[in-house]
Amino acid sequence: MSEQYTADEMMTVAAARQLRAGTACFVGIGLPSTAANLARATHAPGLVLIYESGCLGAKPDRLPLSIGDGVLADTADAVISVPEVFNYWLQPGRIDVGFLGAAQLDRYGNINTTVIGGEYTDPKVRLPGAGGAPEIAASCGEVVVIVRQSRRTFTERVDFVTSVGYGGGPGDRARLGLRGGGPRTVITDLGVLEADPDSCELTLTRLHPGVTVERVREATGWPLAVADELSTGEPPTAEELAVLRALEATMRTAA
C-alpha cells in the first residue's frame, strides 16, 4: 500500500477500477487499453474488450502496441470487419463503456481532438482528428474520459467539437438524438470528475491521494464545480501496481 507510484499510474488504476466484469468496453490504444487490460487482469476478468480494428472480446496477454496488433486478432472471440464494428456493435448501443482521450475538454465533456488555434483550414496545431470518437461518444452506454489535467486541456470552450459530451448542457443530448449516456466520468492524474446528474457539468468528486482541490482548480480552465462530499481515492494496491507494471513491461519488450 505504501509503495511509490506516479500520477499516471494512479490515473490508470482509477480508470481500471471504473470497469466492471460482464460489461463490454470499447478501448483505444494508450491509457484506455492499459486501464482496460489492468481491469481484466485484476478485478474484472470477464470484461469484454472491443477494439475498433474488429476484435471483439480480445484477451491479450500483453499490452497491444496498436489497435491492430496481431495479439488482438489471435485472442479475440470474433474478428469482424471495421464497418461491422461500427454498424452492428457500436451504433445500436451494444457497448456499455467507451473510453476516450482528449486534447481539449470543456465543462460539459465536449471533446476536441481535431485542431487547436487558428482557423480549421489554417490551424495552429493539427491533431489526428475524429477516428471512432464521435460515434463512441454518441452511442456507448457511458463514456469514460482519461486525460491529464491542465489548463491547456481543460478549457472554457473547445476549439473544435470532435465528440459531443453534454453539448451546451441539460437536454442537449436528447435534442441531438444521441442515445448513449455521455461522459459520466473523467479520470485525470489529479482526481475524478463526474457529470452532475442535473446540471451535466463535470464536477470534481474524488481526489487522488495527496492532491488538493486548489491544485485541481489551478489545472482547470473554468470555475470548477466541486462536490459537497468530496472523497479521496485509494492509492494503487500492491497488486494493481505489480500487474500494471508487468503489463507495461510487455510493451517495452515487444517494441
Add this chain to the structure above:
Amino acid sequence: MSEQYTADEMMTVAAARQLRAGTACFVGIGLPSTAANLARATHAPGLVLIYESGCLGAKPDRLPLSIGDGVLADTADAVISVPEVFNYWLQPGRIDVGFLGAAQLDRYGNINTTVIGGEYTDPKVRLPGAGGAPEIAASCGEVVVIVRQSRRTFTERVDFVTSVGYGGGPGDRARLGLRGGGPRTVITDLGVLEADPDSCELTLTRLHPGVTVERVREATGWPLAVADELSTGEPPTAEELAVLRALEATMRTAA
C-alpha cells in the same frame, strides 16, 4: 447427334449454350442450376456460379439439391452472408447473367411468380413469391429466362409483376432506374425468344429442331413476333447429353 432427347433436355442444353466462360452467373435451383453446371462441365469451365445462399464461384461436382446445398459451400471461392450477396455483388451490377424462371411472362418479359387469379389477398393460386428475382431482374447485366412455353404461362398480361422485364416497352427500364440490361433471352422447350432491340418485344428467333412456328404461336398468349431470319438450333450433341444425364443422375443418387 442423332440420339433421342426430350424437349426439357433441349431447353437445358440451349440455356447452357447461352453462357460464356469468364462471366459471372447468378443461378437458382432447378433448370438454371442444371444449365449452368452443364455449361461449366462442357464449353465454359471458367463460368463463375453465384448462388444466393452466399456461395461465390461454386464448383459443384454434382447437381446441388438446394441453393443451400453443402457442396456449394465446400467448393466455393468464397462463402459470404446473404446481405452481402445482394448488397456487394448483385446490386452494384457485378453479375453478368441472371437466370430466372416464371409462372407467367408477358411479351415484355415481365415475370409473375407471386399469385395467379383472384385478388392478391384472395388469390386462386398462391405461388412462392419474389425471392431474389426482382433485384436479379433489375441489376444483372442481362437476364435469361428459362420456362416451358404454354398459353397459361405466356400471357397477354401477368397477374402480378414480381420482376420487371421491359415494363410497358422501350425506355421503361431507364425511366424506372433499372441498371441491368433486362431479359435479353427467353429459352423454352420450343425455341428461343429474344427481346427486339427497338420494340423490346420478345421475338421468336430460333426454333428447337422439329418445332414449327405454328406450335410456338399456339403456346403463346399474345400475337407472337417472329424474326425475319428464324433459325433452327442444333440438337444436343452426344457430349452435351451425356454430361447432362450424368449430372442429373447425381441428383437422383443424392436424393
Add this chain to the structure above:
Amino acid sequence: MAKLVPLADGIAELVRDGDTVALEGFTHLIPFAAGHEIIRQGRRDLTLVRMTPDVVYDQLIGAGCARRLVFSWGGNPGVGSLHRFRDAVQNSWPGPLELEEHSHAGMANRYVAGASGLPFAVLRGYTGTDLPRHTTNIRSIDCPFTGETLTAVPALNPDVTVVHAQRADRAGNVQMWGITGVQKEAVLAARRSLVTVEEIVDELTPVAGQVVLPGWAVTAVAHVPGGAHPSYAHGYSVRDNAFYVAWDEISRDRDTFQEWIARHVRDAEVQA
C-alpha cells in the same frame, strides 16, 4: 453471457403469444426442433418472419401458431409448393394468414437495419414491381447528394430470433459455418435470441468461414443435437432431401398433415 437452457425452457421463456418471431437459416441450419417446440407449447398469434418460409413455417402455419407472415419466398426448395402456406392464404385454414411480402434483398436489408440500430435501410429494389402496392413498408427515398430516388424498407426487429448453429462453448459463445445466411443479422436485430446447437464444447476451435456470435450478444443457448433436421448442420449432418420430397405428400392433405404433427411433433418423445 448467454444462459444454457433446455430447449423447452428456452422457448417457454423467450417466445410468447403474439410475438414477432424469426426462425432463420438459409436452407442450411434451419431450427426445426425449436419450431416443433413452439408448436408443442401451443403458441398463438405469432408474426412469423423469415426470408424463405420453408417446411418449418409450413408446419407452424398449419399448426395454427401464426397470424401473420413476413417473408420473401415461400416454397419447398427444389420440390414445389408449401401446401399449408397455400391453404392458409387461399382458404384461411386453419385460420387467416396476413401476408407482408418482400424480395430477398429487401428482407436481408431489413435485418441489416435492425442489427445496425437504424430505423430503415436503403436499396435498389422493388422498382416497377407490384410488391409496393400491397404494403406501406416499401417506400421511396431520395439521395441527399445526387437526388436519385431509391427504395427504403423499415428495420426488422423481431421480439425473438431463433437460429441453429454447430457449436457453442459454456459461456454461450456461438460458432456456425458453411452457409450462414442472414443469421448474424437476424440475431443482432432481435430483442431476445435463442440458439440451438449441435454440440456444447469447452473451447471453440477456429473454423474457416466461421461466424461467431459472442455469448453476451445472445440470450440463451440450448443443446439440441440434430435440431436442424430435415435441414442440416454442415460438418454434422446432411440435408434429408427425401423428407423434403415426402413433405409434399404429407402436407397436401389437412388430415395427413395433422396426423403427422400429432405423431412427430405434439406427442413426440423429446429429450429433456
Add this chain to the structure above:
Amino acid sequence: MAKLVPLADGIAELVRDGDTVALEGFTHLIPFAAGHEIIRQGRRDLTLVRMTPDVVYDQLIGAGCARRLVFSWGGNPGVGSLHRFRDAVQNSWPGPLELEEHSHAGMANRYVAGASGLPFAVLRGYTGTDLPRHTTNIRSIDCPFTGETLTAVPALNPDVTVVHAQRADRAGNVQMWGITGVQKEAVLAARRSLVTVEEIVDELTPVAGQVVLPGWAVTAVAHVPGGAHPSYAHGYSVRDNAFYVAWDEISRDRDTFQEWIARHVRDAEVQA
C-alpha cells in the same frame, strides 16, 4: 480474372495523376511497398483516401504526391503525430493539402455504400460535432417510416484501391486474414484495384477468419513479399513497431525526411 503483374507495372497502369486513390489496411496489411512505388513513379495531384492516414500517407504527402486527403484519423498509431501531414496542413509544405474529414463510422459507411452500388449511406453519426461545418459531404436525412433524422454520407468510389494481402492463387483470387479492416469494401468500391501479396500459391487453403476476393473482382495482383513493412502480414511478419517510433524522428525535419525518401524509396533497389 485478375492479371498477375510486377508491382511497377501495376502502379504504372492503374494509378494515374489526379486519381482518387485508396490504400487501405487497418494497422495490419498496409500496402507500404505500393505507396513507395507511387512515390518512385512521381504521381501528382492525387486525392488520397484512407480511414487512418498512417506513416504510408505521411510519406506520400511529404513526397508531394497528394493534393487532397479524405480521412478520419491522421496519426502515427501508438506514437503521436504525423509530421509531414501536419507540416502540409499547417505550413503547406511541400504544397497545400486540402482536407475532407470524417469519423471512422462515416468513412467505413462511405466505402460500404461504394461497394454496394448506392450513392449514399445512412448512419447515426456526426450529430452535434463541428465536422459537418467543413464539408458538404455530411448531410441529414429523414427516415421515411419514423420521421427520425439521421446522417447521410456519399459513397466513396476511388478510381483505384490498393491493398496488401497474404496470398493469391494464379487466377488472382486473393485471401487475407487476421484484421481485415475495410479492405473488402475499399476494393469493391473502386473502379480498379491492385492487391500486393506475400505469396502466390497454386491453391488457397481455407484459413479461419479469411476474407476472399474472387479474382474476377480484382484488376491486378502483384507478388510483393514484405510489401506491408513496417506494417505486418499476420502469419508472415510482425509489425516493426521500432520503425513507427523511429519515423517520428525521421519525419520531424524536412531534410531528414527527404534524405530518407531518397535513400529508402526513390533510389532503393527494387525487385523486378
